[in-house]
Amino acid sequence: MSITENILCSKSHEFLLDNGDNTFTIGLTDYAVEQLGDIVFLELPEVDTEFKKGETFATVESVKAASEIYMPISGKIIEINEDAVNAPEILNEDSYEKGWLVKIEATGDVAAEQSDLLEYEDYKEELE
Amino acid sequence: MTKETFLHDKHVQLGAKMVDFAGWSMPVQYTSIIEEHKTVRENVGLFDVSHMGEVFISGKDSMEFLNKIVPQDIEKLNYEKAVYCQLPNKKGGLIDDLIIYKLGILEYLVICNASRIDEDLNWMVRNSKDFDVQIDNRSHEYSLLAVQGPFADKLLRKMGLTTNQESFTIKPAQISQLKVLISRTGYTGEDGYEILVENRHSEFLWDKILEEGKEFGIKPIGLGARDTLRLEAALHLYGNDLDENTTPVEAGLSWSIPKDKIADYNGKDVITQQLKNGTSKKLVGLKMLDKSIARHEYEVYKNGEKVGIITSGGPSPILGANIALAYVKNDKNICIGSTVQVMIREKLHDAEIVKRPFVEKRNKIKL
Numbered sequence: 001m002s003i004t005e006n007i008l009c010s011k012s013h014e015f016l017l018d019n020g021d022n023t024f025t026i027g028l029t030d031y032a033v034e035q036l037g038d039i040v041f042l043e044l045p046e047v048d049t050e051f052k053k054g055e056t057f058a059t060v061e062s063v064k065a066a067s068e069i070y071m072p073i074s075g076k077i078i079e080i081n082e083d084a085v086n087a088p089e090i091l092n093e094d095s096y097e098k099g100w101l102v103k104i105e106a107t108g109d110v111a112a113e114q115s116d117l118l119e120y121e122d123y124k125e126e127l128e
Numbered sequence: 129m130t131k132e133t134f135l136h137d138k139h140v141q142l143g144a145k146m147v148d149f150a151g152w153s154m155p156v157q158y159t160s161i162i163e164e165h166k167t168v169r170e171n172v173g174l175f176d177v178s179h180m181g182e183v184f185i186s187g188k189d190s191m192e193f194l195n196k197i198v199p200q201d202i203e204k205l206n207y208e209k210a211v212y213c214q215l216p217n218k219k220g221g222l223i224d225d226l227i228i229y230k231l232g233i234l235e236y237l238v239i240c241n242a243s244r245i246d247e248d249l250n251w252m253v254r255n256s257k258d259f260d261v262q263i264d265n266r267s268h269e270y271s272l273l274a275v276q277g278p279f280a281d282k283l284l285r286k287m288g289l290t291t292n293q294e295s296f297t298i299k300p301a302q303i304s305q306l307k308v309l310i311s312r313t314g315y316t317g318e319d320g321y322e323i324l325v326e327n328r329h330s331e332f333l334w335d336k337i338l339e340e341g342k343e344f345g346i347k348p349i350g351l352g353a354r355d356t357l358r359l360e361a362a363l364h365l366y367g368n369d370l371d372e373n374t375t376p377v378e379a380g381l382s383w384s385i386p387k388d389k390i391a392d393y394n395g396k397d398v399i400t401q402q403l404k405n406g407t408s409k410k411l412v413g414l415k416m417l418d419k420s421i422a423r424h425e426y427e428v429y430k431n432g433e434k435v436g437i438i439t440s441g442g443p444s445p446i447l448g449a450n451i452a453l454a455y456v457k458n459d460k461n462i463c464i465g466s467t468v469q470v471m472i473r474e475k476l477h478d479a480e481i482v483k484r485p486f487v488e489k490r491n492k493i494k495l
């Protein structure tokens with residue numbers, strides 16, 4: 001089973017994976033990574049920082065530019081992907097299982113906040 | 129509407145990501161900017177730079193006219209030679225930077241930036257009224273292909289190039305039986321050539337170079353790598369590092385300005401005064417001391433005081449570090465070896481001022 005069957009995607013190209021225990025994994029979609037090209041720098045927040053849905057929580061830099069990454073739902077950072085910070089190019093290989101960015105504990109009304117997120121197939125269709 | 133070069137279909141077929149650049153749809157990358165960058169440093173790369181402008185200057189006063197509009201001494205420019213020039217306004221600020229080639233006794237070719245062609249032509253025409261000169265914009269007739277990298281010369285010789293030419297020269301030549309104008313110049317810091325070819329032959333030549341270049345590891349190279357290559361070589365990009373409020377002296381281009389040019393030129397009083405007395409700002413190279421990346425318009429600080437601004441910045445694939453060009457206050461304590469800070473997302477990051485270019489240039493081929 002592909003991970004993309006379980007994720008929700010935002011219009012700003014973040015993915016949200018429900019880990020089932022009120023925690024979620026957040027990262028960039030394959031489309032986002034492909035558009036960015038070679039990823040050379042990643043700035044992630046500190047563990048325990050809280051963000052509201054829609055707030056900038058991280059920055060990703062490709063060769064050409066810096067891009068902000070937004071929270072798809074509100075949450076508290078419980079883990080960051082150190083491997084991705086140390087070797088941001090792994091996002092280009094696989095932005096889901098290897099190159100995820102942070103894990104969070106949801107702090108808001110998840111059902112309501114997810115309402116504007118799309119299933120992967122619908123997200124792909126929107127891009128066309 | 130976005131303009132397309134005659135090689136547009138080739139880029140699309142090769143899977144390039146196309147972006148808008150100065151009103152042109154251009155390939156920013158084919159596979160990966162870093163990979164393309166390394167290909168040019170280690171092997172050879174092919175660029176479509178047909179968006180650039182080609183303006184032919186001819187007529188009885190062509191030399192005197194050019195001498196009026198650039199600080200460089202066009203009287204001393206010999207047949208088939210090229211010179212890097214700037215186009216200053218009356219205050220010495222730069223309308224564009226250019227390469228001028230002498231094609232014949234009263235014939236010159238000016239290659240200018242795609243983004244500035246209208247401004248350049250307007251300025252040239254306005255300055256031409258006292259001269260017997262024809263200004264002929266033939267940008268729409270030619271494609272410009274750049275072949276850059278350590279194997280560029282070998283590849284073109286294999287394709288029948290017989291000219292013997294040093295860097296900064298231009299000659300009529302034949303490549304794969306095509307008549308072209310070929311100049312040993314580029315924008316990468318590597319040895320290489322730029323080939324001016326009639327549009328109707330450009331697709332044939334593009335394919336042929338990629339085919340013949342296979343044994344040398346050739347790849348098509350997009351504008352993304354063109355930018356990182358020129359930054360490593362500390363070559364200025366108009367719009368980033370040069371603009372109408374910056375003089376060539378401030379931009380670190382004094383080396384290109386003859387001190388003994390007799391003829392008057394636009395901005396001469398400001399430029400000669402600055403050559404003598406110095407300027408309040410200067411261009412420096414920065415190397416970030418952590419993994420952060422300085423970008424265009426980020427601020428530069430020293431001891432908590434704002435002392436400058438980044439004009440270009442990004443990763444250097446060859447150094448494995450992040451580099452930048454910045455204008456800083458012309459202060460003796462801000463010099464090669466000193467540490468400054470760059471404000472990146474509200475935090476200060478240390479950077480060292482280092483010499484330019486960031487990597488050794490290998491484009492000074494002498495016969």
